[in-house]
Amino acid sequence: MARPRKPLLSRERIVRCALALVDSEGLQAVSTRRLAAELGVSGPSLYNHFRTKDEILDAVADEVCAHVEVSMFEDGTGWRDALLAWARSYRAALTAHPNIVPFLAQGPGRRPSQLRMADAVFGGMVAAGWSRAQATHIGALMRYFVAGSALGSFARGFVDDAALYARDYPHLDQAHLLAEHQQRVDEGAFETGLRALVDGLSLQFGQQQS
The missing domain is CATH 1.10.357.10 (Tetracycline Repressor, domain 2)
Structure with missing residues (x-):
């Protein structure tokens, strides 16, 4: 099977998904398991981009402040x-x-x-x-x-x-x-x-x- 032209996962996709969860359900909704399910990937694949949940939330917070x-x-x-x-x-x-x-x-x-x-x-x-x-x-x-x-x-x-x-x-x-x-x-x-x-x-x- 040919490899996909675009990677299935990226920091940007993870951050967008996490921000959407925060917006709709609050901070408590964000977990690596929930994000993996929302993104349709295995949980461990998230760790190729972020080591912890707090690192993900840091990136989400930074994305929000980037618009200031x-x-x-x-x-x-x-x-x-x-x-x-x-x-x-x-x-x-x-x-x-x-x-x-x-x-x-x-x-x-x-x-x-x-x-x-x-x-x-x-x-x-x-x-x-x-x-x-x-x-x-x-x-x-x-x-x-x-x-x-x-x-x-x-x-x-x-x-x-x-x-x-x-x-x-x-x-x-x-x-x-x-x-x-x-x-x-x-x-x-x-x-x-x-x-x-x-x-x-x-x-x-x-x-x-x-």
Whole structure:
């Protein structure tokens, strides 16, 4: 029998399959046995590409972060606008794959995309005049904020039951409508918080320059 022109398995196929499982069923759905079954291969063949399940999840997390734009820290954009643009791009990548966020929140480890992102943000802040310690704090602060905003939906946390709120929580008399406007509410909350954070940093930056 002639050998297939394309290999049956590749790192890219494994990562795509693992990401699809994370998106649809969560982190707990990913195992080497499940991936092998989904890909139609034997379990040991996965180890030709990845040594452990965590290595697979590292590659999945790295693939998600590869879509975060960081060029704004290197193209002359002011630090304030760069932070705003980066945070929006970062959130967009995470909200597209919210189930991977808890794994990403553990830190960059050895993941190239996350390390490049950290390097770009830190370098951009230092180049703009922030101290190395301040740049580290800003990077951490923004990561906490963006990751937290992508973990879940504030609006969807309120049930569609007007009677519940009217009876015991009169100040929440419109809360039953929040889920219906989920995207607008969640994006509005993110933008409000993001601008508050960056405005506060701008104030600090101005004070240290004066």
